[in-house]
Amino acid sequence: MTTTTLDSADKRPSEYGALAVLLHWAIFFAVIALFVLVKYAGSLDKADPLRVTIMDWHKALGVVVLGVAALRILWIRVRGAPELVPSPRITEVIARISHGLLYLLLLAVPASGLAMVLAAGRGVTLLGIPPLFEANKQAAGFLHEAHETIFVVTLAVVGIHIAGALWHQYFRHDATLGRMVPWLRGK
Structure with missing residues (x-):
């Protein structure tokens, strides 16, 4: 198993470290929770006090996601990300664009939600x-x-991101998915 080290030539880690992996999955599961909370709240009557409570949790978790996403982006900027596993050029372009968009969107979704709440007074x-x-x-x-x-x-x-990860794992049979799923490393 490869450990996270800095390559002296370009100062990039050879794989994502424990903090990057933790932040990735924390954001993933928090976004799922946010979706479930808002869908459940939407199924309740607007006057139901449970709806207000659920939306309070949705708003708070959204602000937490904003902070964790900002931390993840900062960590990647400071620590760097591993180079992409060599792939066809079009695949690398799609990966870079989708990662950049994901980072932007992970800030934009909760920021727009917070702005909406504040604009509503x-x-x-x-x-x-x-x-x-x-x-x-x-x-x-x-x-x-x-x-x-x-x-x-x-x-x-996110769908494109997941499809790409699964494509790498089950069609390319390379180490891409193992970077974020530690128990797949070395397989």
């Missing part, structure tokens, strides 16, 4: 973030639409 109760602005229904509506649209785009890019 609300705060994030569970994190102690008070309402910062007077409610602006038009801005909140626009941000709501943006938040949902950005999330749908994120789902599409």
Whole structure:
């Protein structure tokens, strides 16, 4: 099994380290939880107090994802990411574009959600973030639409990302998936 080391020639790690892997999967599972929470809340009557509680958790977890995603991006900027496993040029281009988009979207989705909440004149109760602005229904509506649209785009890019990882694992039979799934390393 290869350990995470810095290559002296380009200062890139040979694989993702434990923190990068932890942040990757924390974000992945948090995004799934956010989706489940908002879908469940949407199935409840607007007057149901449980809906308010669930949306409070959705908002708080969204802000946490924003912070963790920013930390992940900072970590990659400081530590670097391993080079891509050699692949056809088009595959490498798709990988670079999809990774860049994922990082951007992982900031944009929660940032637009937080902006929507603040524009609606609300705060994030569970994190102690008070309402910062007077409610602006038009801005909140626009941000709501943006938040949902950005999330749908994120789902599409995540789908491409997952398809690429599975393609590498089951068709290329290379080490790509093992970089984020430690028990596959060396197989």
